[in-house]
Amino acid sequence: MTVTFPAEADNFHPLPATPARRMVGVIRLAAGLLVLAAIITQITDQLVNDVFVPSEYFSYFTIQSSMMNVVVLLVGAMLAFRFKRDTVIYTGVRSAILVYAVVTAGVYNVLLRGLPPEGFVGIQWPNEVEHVWIPLLILIDWLFSTGRARLGYRWLWVAVGYPLLWCAFTLVRGAATGWYPYPFINPATDGWFSVLAYIVALAAIIVGLAALAIRYSRAEWRQKDE
DSSP states (O other): OOOOOTTOOOOOOOOBOOHHHHHHHHHHHHHHHHHHHHHHHHHHHHHHTTOOOHHHHTTSHHHHHHHHHHHHHHHHHHHHHHBSSOOHHHHHHHHHHHHHHHHHHHHIIIIITTSOOOSOOOOSHHHHIIIIIHHHHHHHHHHHOSOOOOOOGGGHHHHHHHHHHHHHHHHHHHHHHSOOSSGGGOHHHHOHHHHHHHHHHHHHHHHHHHHHHHHHHHOHHHHHHO
């Protein structure tokens, strides 16, 4: 039984995939494997240089969202290879992943790119994959791929929930250990007011992006086109 939120139309039907959908599957498969390769490369590079700290590496929002990207892209590839349309649940999770990808790209390229490196500087192409190319591909996939389901606005909570939990965990852990994954969330950088301002601003951006993604999925012209 498919679980849906109220006021949603689950237009998933087990119809066979079209050639266009299979092409979407190929692109998602390649993208998912590329992200996986980037993560493996980073871990291997750090292990070889004896600087890999799992508790820190896996605490970065970028890494956690990248691992989500691997799963969502590969699952999306399987759906695109087999079916004409995606399920509501998959489309809802995919909308959240889209938001995380856009935020990750924005934060990295606006706030973090160009900062003097601290500590080990490893192989750089995985950073570009995780912060630029995959977010761009996920956005293009959302805008132009066929087969998306129509979402209800309660999916906003899915997009917002994980970043809030990540933020809470990061602040509690940082207070206990003194280590923060990003300078803008470290109160030692510019104080607690700055940290809270960044959190509120990013939360507002996440809500706005999620609302836009959901609105796009509900657009009548999209439904007719697909």
